[in-house]
Amino acid sequence: MKKIELAHSPDADDIFMYFAIKFGWVETKDYEFTNIGLDIETLNVEAMKGTYDVSAISFGMYPLIKDEYALLRTAVSFGDGYGPKLIRRKDKRLKRNFKVALSGRYTTNAMLFRLYYPDARPIYMDFLEIEQAVVSGEVDAGVLIHESILDFDDSLEVEKEIWDIWVELAGEGLPLPLGGMAIRRSLPLNRAIDIENILIDGVKVANDRKDELCKKLEADNLVRISDAMLTKYLDMYASDESVELSELQLKALDKLYELGFEKELFSEPMKSKDYLIPREYEELRNS
Structure with missing residues (x-):
């Protein structure tokens, strides 16, 4: 074998x-x-x-x-009309250089995020820890991936869909x-x-x-x-x-x-x- x-x-x-x-x-x-x-x-x-x-x-x-x-x-x-989500607390407004949790330096969502938000300050952590980091205020925002995009804390809301970033950068008609x-x-x-x-x-x-x-x-x-x-x-x-x-x-x-x-x-x-x-x-x- x-x-x-x-x-x-x-x-x-x-x-x-x-x-x-x-x-x-x-x-x-x-x-x-x-x-x-x-x-x-x-x-x-x-x-x-x-x-x-x-x-x-x-x-x-x-x-x-x-x-x-x-x-x-x-x-x-x-993704086709969906994908990872940039989320923040509902009571939070993001500044240009906001601190954001990403699931890894080499992930596709991190690549697109950095192209769209060049002034943001990323930190990298396990994707399972991102939601709680945003809830606790450790970071200003975070990009949720995998199953976490389907269900997250009620104190959070979507700031930007990575799908929408993709469409703005790549144009209409292409999957993410x-x-x-x-x-x-x-x-x-x-x-x-x-x-x-x-x-x-x-x-x-x-x-x-x-x-x-x-x-x-x-x-x-x-x-x-x-x-x-x-x-x-x-x-x-x-x-x-x-x-x-x-x-x-x-x-x-x-x-x-x-x-x-x-x-x-x-x-x-x-x-x-x-x-x-x-x-x-x-x-x-x-x-």
Whole structure:
């Protein structure tokens, strides 16, 4: 068996998209997948070190690892009319240099936030601590991600949607890129193709058996939310749109990287298609 380390966040959509494989519902050929659950910023940092074979990453940091990792086409998360939320206390008005809690320096939401609020003073903390930091007054505002966007303290309100920031920066008609998966380039190409196809099958099976999988995830205490809230969240971030990158999603990624290059966050322009696993090899191998 070829052992593959697959790192993902403990977020409900990452768990949902991976655990069909974990539960043995997908044919994995001669591969044995071991999963590692870490928060997204830790995954970003570990990807920069080349730690795991396959890892969830923030799309906003991918240009920093593009020479060591290829982008996978599957298990992607985009917002469409929704996304992370900048929240503050209802009794608070933000100054130009407000202090804000972000879930990590390398997250996509942090990248877009800094482009839009260049004078804000960010501090970085675990995303699970951000809501309370705002409630307590430790920070003036914070960007909520993952399931926390669905339910937060009554003393808080939304100052700005990251979705609205994206539309202002990128224009209408493009989904908001948030996160995806990357695979180490040192793996043989035929192996990388196999792994991508297995993961694609895993997301397809998860969607096809959504109700059954959700019940099992809840019963095994693998997700932080349940029932209607879990269904709502998965409809947002783990759906048919997550199975495989579409042309529109690729266009959105290109716009994200264009914005980053224009603002000198990235050293060179890039087109996302150039960093996908080439499928021509598979077609030749099977011809």
